[in-house]
């Protein structure tokens with residue numbers, strides 16, 4: 211059985227941009243341990259790097275001094291910090307200002323680069339980003355209805371993955387088409403911490419799948435309507451308010 215994956219994540223704050231990369235990192239639930247076993251080979255005085263910061267998780271800066279295993283970095287908030295050479299990560303300052311829609315296109319695939327890319331896209335309401343064939347969804351904590359309307363479903367229907375912005379509909383579309391082509395069941399794995407947006411993501415997946423397969427059903431209601439109408443009933447029985455989510459499953 212083919213599996214497609216959507217990884218949902220929550221920034222926990224309405225405005226998390228650069229100051230909230232730390233919370234975002236925690237929400238991602240992943241720590242990309244890419245140790246260099248020493249200083250990255252291409253780091254020298256003047257290099258742009260990321261260093262860890264207690265407030266904002268990762269901050270960009272410029273190397274101003276290197277002494278054996280210790281590197282001095284002037285950070286963009288005007289401070290000077292001394293860190294072990296194994297704790298700095300190269301910063302690609304030539305990366306597109308709006309981020310990249312597939313993280314495999316990043317020059318460096320380490321934690322600060324990944325988080326910075328997601329945060330940059332989130333700033334412009336691009337909540338979806340691919341990492342190869344995995345879709346990362348960042349919880350917008352606000353209705354983005356234009357992303358999920360009929361017009362969008364029509365646009366994504368059967369469309370090649372390359373031409374359109376990353377979207378949960380593409381994941382559903384690929385899963386559906388593979389199921390038809392292979393003639394066997396398919397599955398989509400949606401993972402993430404509580405409050406990350408798994409339920410909402412799943413609703414969008416179901417909505418799109420119902421749209422693809424929907425036709426007029428009993429009492430003139432479409433399959434899409436019937437599937438979606440079952441949600442509030444199921445949620446009324448199974449959901450509860452928790453510290454992380456008002457509508458937790």
Ligand SMILES: Nc1ncnc2c1ncn2[C@@H]1O[C@H](COP(=O)(O)OP(=O)(O)OP(=O)(O)O)[C@@H](O)[C@H]1O
Nearest residue numbers: 349351352353404405406407408409410455458459
């Ligand atoms: N794509 C989205 N668009 C708008 N709001 C969203 C989206 N995803 C999540 N949210 C908001 O975040 C809240 C929490 O999301 P959701 O219930 O899907 O999280 P969850 O991962 O299923 O959590 P749990 O594991 O606790 O059930 C939603 O009630 C909704 O307000």
